[in-house]
Amino acid sequence: MRYRILGKSGLRVSEISLGTMTFGEDWGWGASKEDSRKQFDTFATAGGNFIDTADIYTNGTSEQYVGDFVRSDREHFVVATKYANAHPGMAPHHANSAGNHRKKMVESLNASLKRMKLDYIDLYWVHIWDGITPVEETMRALDDMIRAGKILYVGVSDWPAWTIARANAIAELRGWSEFIAMQIEYSLIERTPEQELIPLARATDIGVTTWSPLGAGALTGKYTRGDRAREGRIAQQEYQRLTDRVIRIAKVVDEVADELGVSSAQVALAWQLQTGEFIPIVGATKVSQIKDNLKATELTIPSELMDKLNEASRFELGFPQKFITNDFVANLRHAGLVDQIEPHRPDAGFTFSQR
Numbered sequence: 001m002r003y004r005i006l007g008k009s010g011l012r013v014s015e016i017s018l019g020t021m022t023f024g025e026d027w028g029w030g031a032s033k034e035d036s037r038k039q040f041d042t043f044a045t046a047g048g049n050f051i052d053t054a055d056i057y058t059n060g061t062s063e064q065y066v067g068d069f070v071r072s073d074r075e076h077f078v079v080a081t082k083y084a085n086a087h088p089g090m091a092p093h094h095a096n097s098a099g100n101h102r103k104k105m106v107e108s109l110n111a112s113l114k115r116m117k118l119d120y121i122d123l124y125w126v127h128i129w130d131g132i133t134p135v136e137e138t139m140r141a142l143d144d145m146i147r148a149g150k151i152l153y154v155g156v157s158d159w160p161a162w163t164i165a166r167a168n169a170i171a172e173l174r175g176w177s178e179f180i181a182m183q184i185e186y187s188l189i190e191r192t193p194e195q196e197l198i199p200l201a202r203a204t205d206i207g208v209t210t211w212s213p214l215g216a217g218a219l220t221g222k223y224t225r226g227d228r229a230r231e232g233r234i235a236q237q238e239y240q241r242l243t244d245r246v247i248r249i250a251k252v253v254d255e256v257a258d259e260l261g262v263s264s265a266q267v268a269l270a271w272q273l274q275t276g277e278f279i280p281i282v283g284a285t286k287v288s289q290i291k292d293n294l295k296a297t298e299l300t301i302p303s304e305l306m307d308k309l310n311e312a313s314r315f316e317l318g319f320p321q322k323f324i325t326n327d328f329v330a331n332l333r334h335a336g337l338v339d340q341i342e343p344h345r346p347d348a349g350f351t352f353s354q355r
């Protein structure tokens with residue numbers, strides 16, 4: 001396991017984060033406490049220190065398990081949890097039980113600390129944008145939580161790029177803590193963050209952690225290789241995820257895996273790990289899956305097979321990136337200036353940053 005510095009901070013986190021949305025059986029497809037413990041120990045023994053949970057996961061059971069598992073070696077782990085959502089399985093339900101506002105933040109954070117029996121959280125995520133609360137309120141309240149010693153760093157999950165840019169700019173100017181990391185859905189079947197969110201992260205040094213890097217199981221071969229389709233969470237709960245496009249991409253992942261003699265899950269993870277830009281938050285329902293997924297850190301996909309994966313997962317860039325690529329970059333090329341820009345992911349089109 002290697003470690004990465006998380007965004008504009010000094011915090012060292014393992015190159016894979018352990019997703020714990022599957023810790024607890026309250027949602028119908030998770031793991032028992034004993035199996036969750038085995039997953040956790042497998043990850044920790046491999047050197048993993050970065051643990052992702054949320055107040056709502058498995059109605060609070062995930063946080064309880066994570067607290068129990070880290071407590072005896074608390075300093076070693078970077079524990080991240082989230083607030084902002086309400087969940088039908090969890091009380092209380094009232095006008096303020098969801099949102100990015102100060103009241104929800106303070107109450108959720110106190111409840112998380114109590115549930116986990118911990119004194120502080122290392123990284124506190126705002127789980128999802130509420131579209132209502134002024135960012136000044138959220139950023140100032142997060143900063144207050146840091147000053148109170150309850151959290152050490154703040155991150156942002158599932159917010160539009162422009163809101164993150166605005167929040168961090170305001171925080172920087174006012175001397176408040178900025179978001180050091182973002183959490184986005186990103187995988188071979190969901191590359192649209194390459195349009196706005198990933199360029200923002202590159203430009204302003206925000207660490208990028210990615211959820212559902214295996215497409216919640218769609219990229220593991222179990223829905224494409226025939227005999228294992230009934231096993232997974234998607235087959236039970238989210239069958240609509242398996243569109244023709246998803247199956248087509250998953251089959252290319254299988255082809256690359258067969259060529260390299262590794263599992264499909266390892267290919268899907270190595271595709272984003274080997275760029276050095278992303279920290280996948282990997283979930284599992286079984287210890288064998290964690291063991292399989294950890295091997296992705298040792299895999300290097302040769303460039304021609306990376307091209308094949310990138311080509312299969314190509315998506316249409318929207319406005320303005322597509323227009324800029326076609327028009328402005330062509331103008332730069334005509335003017336002989338194109339060498340001054342460096343394409344990060346040429347396959348995605350216009351996702352370059354200035355040198």
Ligand SMILES: NC(=O)c1ccc[n+]([C@@H]2O[C@H](COP(=O)([O-])OP(=O)(O)OC[C@H]3O[C@@H](n4cnc5c(N)ncnc54)[C@H](OP(=O)(O)O)[C@@H]3O)[C@@H](O)[C@H]2O)c1
Nearest residue numbers: 019020021211212213214215216217220232233265283289
């Ligand atoms: N911020 C957010 O809004 C947000 C949203 C979602 C998740 N998350 C975080 O991201 C984490 C990961 O999300 P996810 O569970 O959707 O991600 P994922 O890693 O794409 O999918 C994990 C699922 O894939 C299957 N799987 C994993 N490894 C496998 C392997 N080697 N072989 C075969 N099947 C395998 C397992 O499900 P089956 O056995 O059931 O097939 C497992 O539960 C969560 O735990 C959570 O911490 C955050």
